[in-house]
Structure formats: C-alpha cells, structure tokens
Amino acid sequence: MYCDKPHVNQLTALLKAYPIHHVVVCPGSRNGILVHNFHAAQFVVHPVTDERSAAFVALGLCLSTREPVALCVTSGSALLNTLPATAEAAYRNLPLLVISADRPQEWIGQLDGQTLPQCHALMPYARSFQLNEWKTATEGQWNNLLINEALLQLKQNGGQPVHLNVPISEPLFNFHTENLPQERLIVEEYCQEEGGFSPATLAQIQAAELPIVIMGQYEKGALEAVAALEANNALLFLPEIIAGQTGSWRSNILEHWLPEVDFQPDLVIHIGGNLVHKQTKLLLRKLPSCPVIRIEPSPALPDTFRKMTKVIRTSPENALKQLAGITGAKAKVVEWKKRLDLCCDCTLHYSPQRYSDIGILHALRAVLPSDCALQVGNSSVIRNAAHYFDLHNRRLFCNRGLNGIEGSLSTAVGYALGYEGMTFCLIGDLSFFYDQNALWNQQLPSRLRILLFNNSGGQIFYRLPGLDQTPALSPYIAASHHTSARGVAESYGLTYLAAHNYEQLGPQLERFLDPQEERPVLLEVFTQREDNENERIRIKEYIKAYFYGKKMEQD
Ligand SMILES: Cc1ncc(C[n+]2csc(CCOP(=O)(O)OP(=O)(O)O)c2C)c(N)n1
Known part of the structure; x- marks a missing residue:
C-alpha cells in the first residue's frame, strides 16, 4: 500500500x-x-x-x-x-x-x-x-x-x-492507496542541427493517422522545407499568422469552425512561440489522448496543450527540415487540407457590411504593397489581421511574446529605422496612446505608416462573454474615450489623415500608401464599437457557411 x-x-x-x-x-x-x-x-x-x-x-x-x-x-x-x-x-x-x-x-x-x-x-x-x-x-x-x-x-x-x-501537510501517516497513478512521463530527445529525429519519433509520426504541426510565433521563414512538407501530405501544417510561414489561413479557418467540427488529430508537433488563436489550444487541451511532441531549442518545457510526452531539443528550422523528409500521404491529412484550403481565400470574397475595423482591413489588403513589413498591435487588431494577411512576400510581426500593448508603436518605429522598405503599423487606440512617446524621435523614417483603429477604447473587452454585465465595462475596463491622434501626429511632424466612412477612406488610403510622402503618415480610422462587433460575428458566420458550401447571402 x-x-x-x-x-x-x-x-x-x-x-x-x-x-x-x-x-x-x-x-x-x-x-x-x-x-x-x-x-x-x-x-x-x-x-x-x-x-x-x-x-x-x-x-x-x-x-x-x-x-x-x-x-x-x-x-x-x-x-x-x-x-x-x-x-x-x-x-x-x-x-x-x-x-x-x-x-x-x-x-x-x-x-x-x-x-x-x-x-x-x-x-x-x-x-x-x-x-x-x-x-x-x-x-x-x-x-x-x-x-x-x-x-x-x-x-x-x-x-x-x-x-x-x-x-506535506498533516495528517501524515495514512497508507491505504493500492496502486501508484499512471503518470505522464516527458522524454527528451537531442537532435543536433542538421541531425535527424530518432527512429522512435519517426515511427510515432508514421503511425499517426492525422498528425498535425502547430506553429506559433516565429520570425524566420523556412519556405523550402515548408513546401516539401506541404507536398508530401504526411502531416497537416497549421501555422499561425505570426509563424512567419505561408498557410496561416488554415488555423484561422479552424479557429472559427472548430467548436462545431469533429477535428481529432492523434499527434501534435508543436513548434514556435505564442499563439494568437484560442480554440485550437482549448480543443487540444480537451482531447483525451493526443500526445504532443514539442520542438524546443532552449532548455524550457512549454506544455501549452498539457499533453507533451516528448521534447526534441532542436531548432524550428531543423525540425521543419526533418518533417519535410517524411513521406507517405495520409488520407486524413489530404482530406483536412482539402477542406481547409478550399476556403483559403474565402475572406477575400467577403463583403463587409459596415464601416468597421474588419472592413478597413479588407480594403487595405487589396491595395497594400506585397513587399512591405507589417507591425501589428495586439488585442483585436492581430485577430482581425489573421483574416486577411497570409504572408506572401510580407514580413509580419507582433509583440506576442508577452502580449503587451505597451510597445507596439515603438517596435514599429525601431523596425522602420532598420528596414529600407515601407513599414506599416496597424494598431488599436489604447495601444497607440499608451505608446505615443515612440513618435518623439528625431529620426522617424518617412517610410513609416501608422494605421490607427480608433474605436474609442478597448474593443476586445466587448467580446468577452459575461463582461457586458458590469456597468464598469465601458468607463473603466475598456477605458472608453473620445481622444483623437491629430494633435499627437501634428506635434511630432507626421502627416495626419482621418477617415470616418468608406467614402473618405478610399482617397486617404491612396495617400497613405504613397511611398513618395516626405513625412511618416498616420491614418486614423474612426469606427463604432457596435459595427465592429457585428462585423466580427458576421465574418465568423460567413467562414462557417463557406465551409458547409452554403455561401452566405452577403446583402
Ligand atoms: C501593458 C498592457 N497593459 C494592459 C493590457 C491588457 N489589455 C489587453 S487588450 C487591451 C485593450 C487594447 O485596446 P486597443 O489597443 O484599443 O485595441 P482594440 O481591442 O480596441 O482594437 C488591454 C488594455 C496589456 N495587454 N498590456
């Protein structure tokens, strides 16, 4: 006992x-x-x-x-x-x-x-x-x-x-337990750079019917390896928008569809840093038996899905290279890829109904140069951006390491200082006003563009079920305000543009995108909280409908 x-x-x-x-x-x-x-x-x-x-x-x-x-x-x-x-x-x-x-x-x-x-x-x-x-x-x-x-x-x-x-608290001495519990043991595998996975790991991946690769934040692309991985159809690749790879539409589609669908991976390979999406995380935490292999170059042990059974100490690039070498298409991988990829560009066909944060991103997506850099703020902006910005040639960054709102604008300024192309900072109003000091910089590059989504407070808090029950939501939690960035922009020598509706947005966007502008440009778009929330729900419904082949009536 x-x-x-x-x-x-x-x-x-x-x-x-x-x-x-x-x-x-x-x-x-x-x-x-x-x-x-x-x-x-x-x-x-x-x-x-x-x-x-x-x-x-x-x-x-x-x-x-x-x-x-x-x-x-x-x-x-x-x-x-x-x-x-x-x-x-x-x-x-x-x-x-x-x-x-x-x-x-x-x-x-x-x-x-x-x-x-x-x-x-x-x-x-x-x-x-x-x-x-x-x-x-x-x-x-x-x-x-x-x-x-x-x-x-x-x-x-x-x-x-x-x-x-x-x-160990008292009482101490009771000995009535018959068996020791079955406990999850995490094993560690060392894999040199350029080295291969162990035969046991390869066999584990081969044996799975629907092995998936979830990739969180990562700044380096691995295009060749990812192309091979995609071509082999041996694993379903699910990079997030901040993973630095193409294909992030899949995780975005799943995010909106998952609560209703029977998605049952039987092995997860987890690469990279933080994730934006929540549903996949919640689903994997709930699945009773789905082992997770974590690719982790540092000595840390992040058990994001609470199912880690193995940690492989190697870099994400090397891991992707090894995964790219795994051949043998799997029926479930092919089937899921087909279902998700059918919808890869569905949000591009979406017609936003209202002048809203999502509608503005939709418009921006159509005209944004493909070779620019995006510095995206946290909160609603990165989530909305996930609908529209799969990578192509762009570099997309977000301070997701800690998910703080305090330094997104400063990071964008720093990035623009070191980047010869155009840097677009997409940012919410609280994040912007918090970090407005970033603009107090003698070297502010004219290649910097700031798209400020001014929805008069923390829009994200209106999404949280139950929080609308408190009268403290608007004044204290979401910090509602009626501040405009005009004064800030002008005092720091930026060109200031504003748009309150689509009619104003078109011409302002044109000027905003003009690389010949001699000063950095701030475009402040004013949107209404209710319109943003309605549009958010509507695009979610649209994505779901698209999946089921029932194209939603758009008007
Ligand atoms: C430094 C810091 N303080 C507080 C928070 C908590 N927080 C998360 S989202 C958010 C609101 C952000 O509002 P905004 O930038 O206007 O984005 P929106 O959701 O309105 O688009 C806050 C205060 C945080 N993430 N980081």
Missing part, C-alpha cells in the same frame, strides 16, 4: 518511470511518507542518518552507478546539511536529486521547530522546484510538469544537481 497523498504518489510514480533506482534516505517524520513509498515501490533504499554524509553517499552512488541518484531528507536544517555535497555535485556535473519534505509555509517564522524557507535553499548550486499539494486536476497536471522538468534538468549541462521541495 502507498500513502494517501496524491502528490507524493505522483512523485513516486514518476521517479520509478524515469527511472531512478537508488534512494539514500535520512530519518524524519515529515519525509516518513516519502520513505514509506520508496520502500513500497521497491527502490534500492540506503539509510544514512547524518544528512551531510548521506548527500555525499548519494554522490558516490552517482559516480559508481553512472546514473541519477535521489536523496530524501526531512524538513528544516536537514536540508541545509546537504549543501556541501550539492555544491560538489554542481562542480562535478553529477545528477544528484535532493528531495526535501517541507512543512506548511504559514509556520515559517512562528517559532515552530524545523521550519524555515526551504525552496531555493540550495541555490545557486541546484535549481529548486517547489511542488504543490494539489487538489484539482489542473494543479495535478502542473505538478506533473514540474516533476518532469526537474527530472529532465538532472541531465542538462552535462549533469547537475536538482532540488525538489515537497510540502
């Missing part, structure tokens, strides 16, 4: 699966249930009373067995005594895993015995992971990820010590 603490059983199961074989244990009550579990799970257990010595014994075991060894100590000063051996392990690149039991945080500093801040106590020699005594499944998944990350760290940098701090 195992103990009744789910997080302790989870840790035991993962140590077993990793696998750790040897555990050096020190006496104590708080760590007693950990020791009980290690004994019950038939680890090779070595008792040593003095923690300082025990840690060196574990270090010696690392040397003789050439594998990671765990050391389990109780709370308080017991942990501090492991520091000399941990430091030695750090300088010797030895994978020593120090597991400390901890008392509840609220007793720190309350004159309670053996209670001190334990997390990070072994820094800088060992990275610390603070586990949690989870109650919900989501917290349990997070704990699983933390343990996996700690275990993977043991082998990084040629081997290193790691500290796992395990809070």
